[in-house]
Amino acid sequence: MAAATADAPTRVAIVTGGASGIGLAISTRLAADGRPVAVLDRDAGAAEAAVAAITDAGGTAIACAVDVTDRAAIDAAVADVKDRLGTPGILVNNAGRDQFGAFLDIDLDTWRSVLDINLTGTFHCCQAVIPEMLAERWGRIVNISSSSAQGGQPYMAAYVSSKAAMIGLTKSLALEFGRKGITVNTIPPGFIDTPMLRKSEEKGLLGGTVEEHEARTPVRRVGRPEDIANACAFLVGEEASYVTGQVIGVNGGRNT
Ligand SMILES: NC(=O)c1ccc[n+]([C@@H]2O[C@H](COP(=O)([O-])OP(=O)(O)OC[C@H]3O[C@@H](n4cnc5c(N)ncnc54)[C@H](O)[C@@H]3O)[C@@H](O)[C@H]2O)c1
Numbered sequence: 001m002a003a004a005t006a007d008a009p010t011r012v013a014i015v016t017g018g019a020s021g022i023g024l025a026i027s028t029r030l031a032a033d034g035r036p037v038a039v040l041d042r043d044a045g046a047a048e049a050a051v052a053a054i055t056d057a058g059g060t061a062i063a064c065a066v067d068v069t070d071r072a073a074i075d076a077a078v079a080d081v082k083d084r085l086g087t088p089g090i091l092v093n094n095a096g097r098d099q100f101g102a103f104l105d106i107d108l109d110t111w112r113s114v115l116d117i118n119l120t121g122t123f124h125c126c127q128a129v130i131p132e133m134l135a136e137r138w139g140r141i142v143n144i145s146s147s148s149a150q151g152g153q154p155y156m157a158a159y160v161s162s163k164a165a166m167i168g169l170t171k172s173l174a175l176e177f178g179r180k181g182i183t184v185n186t187i188p189p190g191f192i193d194t195p196m197l198r199k200s201e202e203k204g205l206l207g208g209t210v211e212e213h214e215a216r217t218p219v220r221r222v223g224r225p226e227d228i229a230n231a232c233a234f235l236v237g238e239e240a241s242y243v244t245g246q247v248i249g250v251n252g253g254r255n256t
Contacts, residue, residue, distance in 0.1 A: 006116070011140070013236065014038045014083045015067070016068050016125055017095030020048035021194030025225030028231050031059030033233055036085040040077055040094070044068040057107075060085070068095045068121030080126045087136055091129045092234045093122040093166070094144040098196055099159040100205045111158045111218055118162035124170060126165075130182065139182035140236040143170045144228070147255045149192030151246070167247060174245030183244035185235050190251025192223035218253030225248060 013030045013091055018022035019041035031037045031054045039054075039214055041047040054061040064077040075164035081088050089225070099106075099114045133139025148156055149163035170186040177184065191213055200206050206213065214222050233251050234240055250253055 010034055010036070011037045011089030011138070011236070012038070012081065012087060012131065013090035013092065013202060014040055014064075014081060014088050014125070015092045015094060016040045016121065018092075019043050019050045019145075021178070021196055021227045022159045022192055022228045023094040024050055025229040027055075027061065027096060028054060028059075028096050029226070029233050030090070030092075030228035030236065032057065032063055033202075034059075035090065035236075036060040036143075038062050038077070038081040038085060040064040040068075042075075056133050058070050066166060068093075068125060069116045071124045074124050074128045078132065081158075082132065087132050088129050089123055089133060089136060089138055091133075092141045092142045092144065092232060092236070093125055095121055096144065096162075097159075098156075098200060100155055100200065101177070101201075102155060103157045106158055114158040115165075118159070119165045121168070122166055126169075133182050134177075134180055137181040139177070139180075140240070141170075141173065142232050142235050143167075143180065143184070143186040143246075145170070145186045145188040147188045147249060147251045149256045150188055150249065153219040170247075171245045178244055183235070185241065185243060185246045187228055187231050187235070187238075187248050188226050188252055188255070189223060190249065191217065192224055192225055192228060194212060197222075221252065223250065223252055235236065 015027045018027040018039035028255040041045045047063035051063045066073045066077045096118045145166040146163040146253040163189045
């Protein structure tokens, strides 16, 4: 396992939705880089399984069974992380839900749920963790948005709205906290092979199979969760201190 030698001291990371897909790859990668990781996910069993795999591989991780829409639970989890791992210096806001359907059919409950998880969940976690970062005068926030928000996407209006707002939030926080040593960036993934993507494929919501999409992707493959983890690993490091407020697309050239 490589040590996070560029950073002194080693920074503690919180990864929301860290138990599956992209979040799991990020949790695994940051732990492999020598960072203690809190896997924060509403799926307690999956979070425990992720932690077991990370610790088996020699990393340090704890599971926090939390829904990102529950502010009290997030505040308690941040206090728990501080007690058990140390002050969190890295926050990856990755927990999210998708949404497909005609705009005129979106009911208010669905609209609110998508905004609550994807956008307000990010708001809660940032508000809970930034005070810890301010005390250290060091922080790295990476928001996992979506390539669909870069160009728009039909039949995904609630999802795209929530992800576009995450991009705006990223830019605003970068400007507000840049002088305090905190960077804030967003990675909008495009077409990454995760359980979320495969479930959408099964339901016929992708406008073709994953394999058909691969043929239309400039690099001719579907993205891997590790592709996002690689970019994230850079953004949370010491070497990325001059990168903030940026939209770092990882999408095989599907969006330019
Ligand atoms: N897979 C893609 O192609 C793709 C593309 C663009 C954006 N994204 C975004 O990447 C992120 C991860 O997606 P994925 O494909 O890995 O999905 P996934 O379904 O495999 O994993 C999502 C994880 O988030 C957790 N989660 C969901 N709602 C939560 C909540 N309210 N509180 C806490 N945890 C919650 C789930 O339990 C799960 O472990 C999402 O924000 C998604 O919108 C994915």
